[in-house]
Amino acid sequence: MKTNEKYIIDEMFDKADVDAARLLLDESQHIVISAHQMPDGDAIGSCLGLAAYLRDKGKEVTVIMPNSFPSFLNWMEGAEDVLLYDRQRQVAEEAIAQSDLIFYLDLNAPYRMLELGSVLDNRQVHKIVIDHHLNPEIACDVLFSYPQASSTCELVLRFIHALGDYDLVSKEGAECLCTGMMTDTGAFQYNSNSPEFFILLAMLMGKGADKDMIYRRVYHSYNKSRYLLLGHILNNNIEYIDELHASIFTLSREEMRNAGYIKGDVEGFVNIPLEIQGMKLSISLREDLDKSPLVHVSIRSVDDIPANEMASRFFNGGGHLNAAGGRLECTLEEACQIAHKACQAYADILK
Ligand SMILES: [Mn+2]
Numbered sequence: 001m002k003t004n005e006k007y008i009i010d011e012m013f014d015k016a017d018v019d020a021a022r023l024l025l026d027e028s029q030h031i032v033i034s035a036h037q038m039p040d041g042d043a044i045g046s047c048l049g050l051a052a053y054l055r056d057k058g059k060e061v062t063v064i065m066p067n068s069f070p071s072f073l074n075w076m077e078g079a080e081d082v083l084l085y086d087r088q089r090q091v092a093e094e095a096i097a098q099s100d101l102i103f104y105l106d107l108n109a110p111y112r113m114l115e116l117g118s119v120l121d122n123r124q125v126h127k128i129v130i131d132h133h134l135n136p137e138i139a140c141d142v143l144f145s146y147p148q149a150s151s152t153c154e155l156v157l158r159f160i161h162a163l164g165d166y167d168l169v170s171k172e173g174a175e176c177l178c179t180g181m182m183t184d185t186g187a188f189q190y191n192s193n194s195p196e197f198f199i200l201l202a203m204l205m206g207k208g209a210d211k212d213m214i215y216r217r218v219y220h221s222y223n224k225s226r227y228l229l230l231g232h233i234l235n236n237n238i239e240y241i242d243e244l245h246a247s248i249f250t251l252s253r254e255e256m257r258n259a260g261y262i263k264g265d266v267e268g269f270v271n272i273p274l275e276i277q278g279m280k281l282s283i284s285l286r287e288d289l290d291k292s293p294l295v296h297v298s299i300r301s302v303d304d305i306p307a308n309e310m311a312s313r314f315f316n317g318g319g320h321l322n323a324a325g326g327r328l329e330c331t332l333e334e335a336c337q338i339a340h341k342a343c344q345a346y347a348d349i350l351k
Contacts, residue, residue: 016163021142024126028101030060035105036112037066041183043106044069046152048078052173052193053160062095066116072221077172085116088266101126106152108133130155150191152179171208178209244350246281247273248339250332252338253287270298295335297326314342
């Protein structure tokens, strides 16, 4: 595939950094790659994408994560060999003790790796950081920190390309890198408005990465119980306050049990009412599965309606302007009354 190499690569990385990293790679044989806790598609994808490349270069590579990653990512090449520090501490520490180079990917600060952060910190070997979060604060020899990048996977592809090794990217490695570019942009909805992003994506597709297949594996991975619950909520449990462009829905412990609730099933439900034209506020009230009385509150809003202020005033919580949450130690009925009060308190801006 013919692409304009200058356009893709030269604008971003400093040549001196690439040369420094090349030197460290040439001198190393046992490489550890790690990323942030609760690893997502970009963390796992970038680590496994880099690992696939380095293994093809003849390196011995160990990928260590602070803890487990979602099962919808376990189809990736090398996923079954990832060590989870919270469960496989001893074998992970042996790999770290033998390492002569450590990569930190999709990570700006050691505390985001929990205990693994200080273990890696204490290992006195060369370190390379490749990341797109703000304010990097990891001690390292070479830092590739580009907050403007869509994803760490994008940066790993640029890194491999800058080393002159694009030819070494395998189909499986390309699939890993494509995954992070997809998940960190909400499947190309945001942070992906540059032509370069799609040139890089096309380079991965040129290696055989099937983005449609990856999309299905990542996003069409829910349990049937999720849709039983969603149907139940939309048919029975949601209340629309039309004059305030707001809605409140509840979910009881019993309803979750009846549907065969599995952790993660209700993820993102609170966003759904905002898909209705003109809706400005959505409140979700969900009973805790075990603890009673405890109701988990999620709030989503649009524009300048302050979900975080509402969360702190009414629901013992906080968060971002348009996405916040809290908790109430009361019954679902009482929580519903509080939610109504909260809506009325913002009636001026909701109308
Ligand atoms: Mn990321």
